[in-house]
Amino acid sequence: MSDDEDMGPDEIVTEEMLWERIPEVTGIDRANTYYELSARIYARGQYDEALALAETARDLYAEADGNTSNDGLAQAYSAIGYNLNQLKRINEAADAMSKAVELLRESKSPLAIDLACTLGDWWYGSKNYQKAIECMQECVQEHLVEGDDSGAANDLHLIGCSYRELKEFTAALEAFREARILFKKLKEVINVARCDLKIAFCLNAGGDGEGALHAAQKASDVFATAHDHKREMFAQMELGKAYINSGQLEEGYVTLNKLLASMTSDQLENHDFEFIVEIEEKMAEVLKLLGREEEAIEIERRLASVKEVIED
Numbered sequence: 527m528s529d530d531e532d533m534g535p536d537e538i539v540t541e542e543m544l545w546e547r548i549p550e551v552t553g554i555d556r557a558n559t560y561y562e563l564s565a566r567i568y569a570r571g572q573y574d575e576a577l578a579l580a581e582t583a584r585d586l587y588a589e590a591d592g593n594t595s596n597d598g599l600a601q602a603y604s605a606i607g608y609n610l611n612q613l614k615r616i617n618e619a620a621d622a623m624s625k626a627v628e629l630l631r632e633s634k635s636p637l638a639i640d641l642a643c644t645l646g647d648w649w650y651g652s653k654n655y656q657k658a659i660e661c662m663q664e665c666v667q668e669h670l671v672e673g674d675d676s677g678a679a680n681d682l683h684l685i686g687c688s689y690r691e692l693k694e695f696t697a698a699l700e701a702f703r704e705a706r707i708l709f710k711k712l713k714e715v716i717n718v719a720r721c722d723l724k725i726a727f728c729l730n731a732g733g734d735g736e737g738a739l740h741a742a743q744k745a746s747d748v749f750a751t752a753h754d755h756k757r758e759m760f761a762q763m764e765l766g767k768a769y770i771n772s773g774q775l776e777e778g779y780v781t782l783n784k785l786l787a788s789m790t791s792d793q794l795e796n797h798d799f800e801f802i803v804e805i806e807e808k809m810a811e812v813l814k815l816l817g818r819e820e821e822a823i824e825i826e827r828r829l830a831s832v833k834e835v836i837e838d
Contacts, residue, residue, distance in 0.1 A: 539562075541563065541566055544559055544562055544563050544566075545563070547559050548560070553586070553589075553590050554586075554587070554590050554595060554598065556586055557583045557586035557587045557590065557595070557598055557602070558583075558598065560579050560580075560582045560583035560586060561579075561580065561583040561598065561601060561602055561605065563579050564576045564577075564579035564580040564583060564602075564605050564609075565605065567579060568605070568608065568609060568612075571612075573609045573612040573613050574609075574613070576605070576609050577606060577609035577610065577613070580602055580605035580606045580609060581602075581606060583598070583602040583605070584599060584602035584603060584606060587599040587602055596629055596632070596633060597629075597630075597633060597635070599629055600625075600626045600629035600630045600633075600635070600637075601626070603622050603623065603625040603626035603629065604622075604623060604626040604641055606619075606622040607619045607620070607622035607623035607626060607645075607648075610622060611648060616648055616651055616652040617652050617654070619648055620645060620648040620649050620652060620654070620657070623641060623644065623645040623648060624645060626641055627641050627642045627645055639665060639668050639669065639672075639677075642661060642664065642665050642668075643662075643665050643677070643680075643681065645661050646658050646661040646662040646665060646681070646684055647684070649661055650684060650687065650688055653691070655688040655689075655691045655692050656688075656692070658684065658685075658688045659685050659688045659689065662681045662682075662684050662685045662688070663681075663685065665677070665678075665681045666678050666681040666682055666685070669681060675708045675711060675712055676708075676712055676714075678708055679705045679708035679709045679712065679714075679717065680705075682701045682702070682704045682705035682708070683701070683702070683705040683717075683720070683721065685701040686698045686699075686700075686701035686702040686705060686721075686724060687724070689701060690724065690727065690728060693731075695728040695731045695732050696728075696732070698724070698728050699725060699728045699729070699732075702721045702724045702725050702728065703721070703725065705717075705721050706718055706721035706722065706725070709721060715748060715752070716748065716749075716752060716754070718748070719744065719745045719748035719749055719752075719757070719761075720745075720757070722741045722742070722744045722745035722748070722761075723741075723742070723745040723749075723757065723760060723761050723764060725738075725741040726738045726739075726741035726742035726745060726761070726764040726765075726768060727764055729741060729768075730764055730767045730768055730771055733771055734771070735767075735768050735769070735770070735771030735772030735773070735774075736768075736772050738764060738767065738768035738771060738772075739765065739768035739769065739772055741764075742761055742762075742764040742765040742767075742768050743765060745757075745761040745764070746758055746761035746762055746765055749761055759785060759788065759789060759801075762781060762782075762784070762785040762788075763782070763785060763801075763804070763805065763808075765781055766778045766779075766781035766782040766785060766805075766808065767808065769781055770808070770811075770812055770815075775812055775815055775816055776816070778812055779809060779812045779813070779816070782805055782808055782809050782812070783809065785805055786802065786805050786806065786809070789801065789802055789805070790802065799832055799835075799836050800836055802832075803829055803832055803833060803836070806825050806828075806829055807825075807826075807829065809825060810822040810823075810825040810826050810829075813825070
């Protein structure tokens with residue numbers, strides 16, 4: 527900020543000094559002061575107050591002219607976005623961050639790509655999956671141009687997750703496979719397995735049991751080796767579904783039964799009942815296909831009591 531030019535390199539500008547400066551400055555300097563105050567108050571977790579200051583900074587930048595005010599306007603919009611996100615006003619946060627990204631891209635700022643990736647995460651978090659896809663597709667291209675394979679891989683992974691939520695499994699598969707190629711190139715073993723897990727999910731959703739079996743087994747092997755037990759359980763679920771989809775009903779039932787046993791071996795309070803219900807519903811489905819109708823009915827009767835609670 528311009529007022530700091532006369533200060534020595536070791537002189538610290540306190541928050542009180544910033545408040546005192548406001549009546550003494552105008553234009554960009556005044557906007558910068560409000561922005562700096564907003565940043566400091568954000569760091570203390572006072573998001574409502576920080577939001578109000580960022581909005582004042584935005585208005586002041588908008589009234590000024592020139593590239594400096596455009597850059598300031600972008601940083602004010604990003605500050606508004608971060609505060610709104612902390613206040614759980616996700617859609618408003620994403621709208622504000624969109625304006626920041628647009629301004630930064632106009633000025634060809636290197637900061638644009640990082641904020642755009644944050645924006646994509648926010649669109650996904652707000653369940654606006656189509657906007658997340660559109661945002662991240664631009665990020666993929668920018669990361670590839672920059673030679674940032676890691677950034678592009680993460681972008682593609684989020685695109686795949688968004689398509690999966692929209693139940694567009696063919697598009698999701700393509701994104702996950704492209705992400706997997708990049709993660710493998712980078713030797714990011716866990717991320718490759720995360721892609722394999724989601725590839726298996728999409729293939730199962732499309733009825734390709736054989737393909738899902740191959741992908742799920744690779745994911746399960748990696749997670750078992752890494753002792754990543756939570757992800758290993760999800761991989762085992764896809765493995766069980768893949769056996770069933772490929773006509774190997776007994777193998778599918780045994781796999782799901784082992785998974786269920788491993789999930790219920792901990793203390794009761796640690797149980798993931800929604801996942802347990804999903805597993806047992808699949809087991810009941812297989813039992814019916816195997817002609818074991820009475821066992822399937824008993825499982826469904828039991829699950830009704832649990833579902834009554836978790837669905838409410």
